[in-house]
Amino acid sequence: MSANAASRLLQHYVDNFRRLPWRSPPGSPPPEPYRVWLSEVMLQQTTVAAVTPRFERFLERWPTIEALAAAPEADVMQEWAGLGYYARARNLIACARAVAAMGGFPASEAELRKLPGIGAYTSAAVAAIAFGEAEVPVDTNVERVVARLHALTDKSAVPAFAKAMMPEGRPGDFAQAMMDLGASICRPRAPLCTQCPLAADCRAFALGTPEAFPTPKPKTIRPQRYGIAWWIERDGLVWLVRRPAKGMLGGMAALPGPDWQDEPVTANAIAWVTHVFTHFALDLTIVPVAEPCGEGWWQPIDRLSEAGLPTLYRRAAEAALAGMTALAA
DNA sequence: AATGCGTGGAC
DNA sequence: TGTCCAAGCAT
Structure with a gap:
C-alpha cells in the first residue's frame, strides 16, 4: 500500500474517531496496559456493545491489575457471567496473578504472548496500543480488509501484507484504524466501498465483488x-x-x-x-x-x-x- | 489443524 | 423466522 493510502486510512480514523472507555484519542498518551489488556480480552469474539458495561464494571470494582489478581475467583466469574466464552475469565484471573507477581505487564509482544489467554492477536494489540511496539494485530476485521485489498483467497498471507501496510510510527492508531475500517466500512456484508479511504487501492472493489473476499466459511449443522x-x-x-x-x-x-x-x-x-x-x-x-x-x-x-x-x-x-x-x- | 467454547444484535 | 458473525484462544 502506498504511503498516501496509509495516511488516508489514519486520517479517516481521526475524522471518525469513536470514543470508547478503554481507548485514548489519537495523538494522546496511550491507555494503561491494564485497560488495554482487559478490553482486548473481553472483546475476543464479543461485540463492543456487550463489552462496554462489563468493562466499566470491572474497572470500577478492580481498578488495578493488583486488585484483580487479589480477587476471589468466584467474584470474577460472577462479574463475567453472561459475557460468554468463560475460559477467558479463568485465563483472565491466571494472567492477572502472573502479571501482578511480575510487577507489571511485559512490554514486548513476545513476552505478552506467553501469558494465559493472550494469543497472537491480543499480544500484538496490547504491544501496539499500550506500548507503541510496531506490531499489527490481525483480527477478523484486518483479515477482511487485507484480503479484499489484495483479492486474497488464501488468508495465510494476510499477516505479511498487513505488516507491509503499517506506516512509520503510531502503530496503535494504525491497528485501531484497520479494525474500525473493517467494522464500519469494510463490513462482511454490504460494504460501504464508496466511503472507503482505500477503495482506490482495493483489488476486490475493482473486481466488483468485495463480499467474495475472504472466502466465506462453510456453514455447519447445529445438533x-x-x-x-x-x-x-x-x-x-x-x-x-x-x-x-x-x-x-x-x-x-x-x-x-x-x-x-x-x-x-x-x-x-x-x-x-x-x-x-x-x-x-x-x-x-x-x-x-x-x-x-x-x-x-x-x-x-x-x-x-x-x-x-x-x-x-x-x-x-x-x-x-x-x-x-x-x-x- | 480442526474443534470446542457463549451470547446477543443485525438483517 | 433462521443465519451470520463478533477486537480469538487452547488444545
Missing part, C-alpha cells in the same frame, strides 16, 4: 441436545452448584443436573428453556427435586441475580420461578 436441571427450593432458597473448571460453562454457577445427552428426556417438568450455543442447541427441562445433592450452596432467590449464573441458567431459573408461581396459582 440438538437435551438436558435436565433440578430445581431444589426451600424457604426462599435454591440449591446451586459450581460446574467443573473445564468444558461448557466451566467454573460457572449453575443449577444442578445430570450431563446433557443426544436424545430427548422425559420428566415431570415445571418449565423448559431452549438455548442456542455455538455448536449445538439445548432443550433444558427443569424438574423439581426435594433434597440437595453433592457440593453446592443455598442461594437466596431474591438475590439470584448476584449468583453469577450464565445466561442458560439465568433463563432456566426465571422459567422455573414462573412455573412455580403458575403451579401455586
